[in-house]
Amino acid sequence: MPPRSGRQLRITGHGYEADIASVGASLRALTFDGRDLVVPFDADEVRPGYRGATLAPWPNRIVDGRYRFDGVEHQLALTEPARAQALHGLLAWVEFEDRLVLDDRIALAAVIEPQTGYPFRIEVEVEYRLEADGLRQTVTARNIGADAAPWGTGPHPYLVAGPGRVDDWTLTLPASEVLTVTPDRLSPVAVEPVTEHPEWDFRDARTIGDVFIDHAFTQLTRTEGIAEVRLVTADGAGVGLAWDEGCPWVQVHTADTPAVPATHRIGLAVEPMTCPPDAFNSGVDLVTLAPGATHAASWRLFAV
Numbered sequence: 001m002p003p004r005s006g007r008q009l010r011i012t013g014h015g016y017e018a019d020i021a022s023v024g025a026s027l028r029a030l031t032f033d034g035r036d037l038v039v040p041f042d043a044d045e046v047r048p049g050y051r052g053a054t055l056a057p058w059p060n061r062i063v064d065g066r067y068r069f070d071g072v073e074h075q076l077a078l079t080e081p082a083r084a085q086a087l088h089g090l091l092a093w094v095e096f097e098d099r100l101v102l103d104d105r106i107a108l109a110a111v112i113e114p115q116t117g118y119p120f121r122i123e124v125e126v127e128y129r130l131e132a133d134g135l136r137q138t139v140t141a142r143n144i145g146a147d148a149a150p151w152g153t154g155p156h157p158y159l160v161a162g163p164g165r166v167d168d169w170t171l172t173l174p175a176s177e178v179l180t181v182t183p184d185r186l187s188p189v190a191v192e193p194v195t196e197h198p199e200w201d202f203r204d205a206r207t208i209g210d211v212f213i214d215h216a217f218t219q220l221t222r223t224e225g226i227a228e229v230r231l232v233t234a235d236g237a238g239v240g241l242a243w244d245e246g247c248p249w250v251q252v253h254t255a256d257t258p259a260v261p262a263t264h265r266i267g268l269a270v271e272p273m274t275c276p277p278d279a280f281n282s283g284v285d286l287v288t289l290a291p292g293a294t295h296a297a298s299w300r301l302f303a304v
Helices: none
Strands: 008-013 016-021 026-032 061-063 066-069 072-075 085-087 097-101 105-112 122-131 134-143 149-151 170-172 175-181 188-193 214-220 227-232 238-243 249-253 268-273 287-289 294-303
Touching (some): 008 105, 008 122, 016 134, 238 268, 287 294
Antiparallel strands (some): 008 016, 061 085, 097 105, 122 134, 134 294, 149 287, 170 227, 175 188, 175 214, 214 249, 227 238, 249 268
């Protein structure tokens, strides 16, 4: 009987050790010199929420689970019932198959089969590779169906800087715009400058404190095309996440679960995204995959 989170694969190299669970191609744990860089979960545990999961064929939410694509109306299952939204795609609980297993690199694959709300067939390959500068994850989609399909992707790690909780850590987030949302359902409202919302302006590094964040950010400052978020403790050690122009958005969430003290603000979700929340409706940065076409996006987690 396999563990509840699926088959377990471990890759090591350059001081890093990553544990991947086959259900959802999930990053179950990542350490550097024995120090956690993400909030881990046990192998024989039902993955808590979307912790470490690969998000596809959309990241974040589709409002009401409804969208129109190529002139056809679609209705998805509402997988976030409390907010009546379709959350984080269709692969989070799918068993991936091994495609390549090496000491420092693995590739897993699954197929999104045509279904109610998403009648498209997409093959998805997820590669994790340990390099000298950290753990690189690449998600590659290939449309193996007969029709063009809407597509978006991203990861869902909860970063850990060190001892303490989110409130204690210092965040650098090089984003000049934030997507405001409704307070009850977190449905998108408008993209606005962070100067109008100084509580979410982390362009200059500062301690998070008691600020609540569950927002998408854009207009990212990049160095040689790379955007980088850093989360560090008072002594400057911590974790970072970097990505290229393929992800013009990043969702950040302070993991607020006040009703469950054991998980309340124990990690900071940082999720580079190829498109913003509800892109299946807005069309903003939405990828349209033609039959036979491929699309790839990648990001890198590293120790600070």
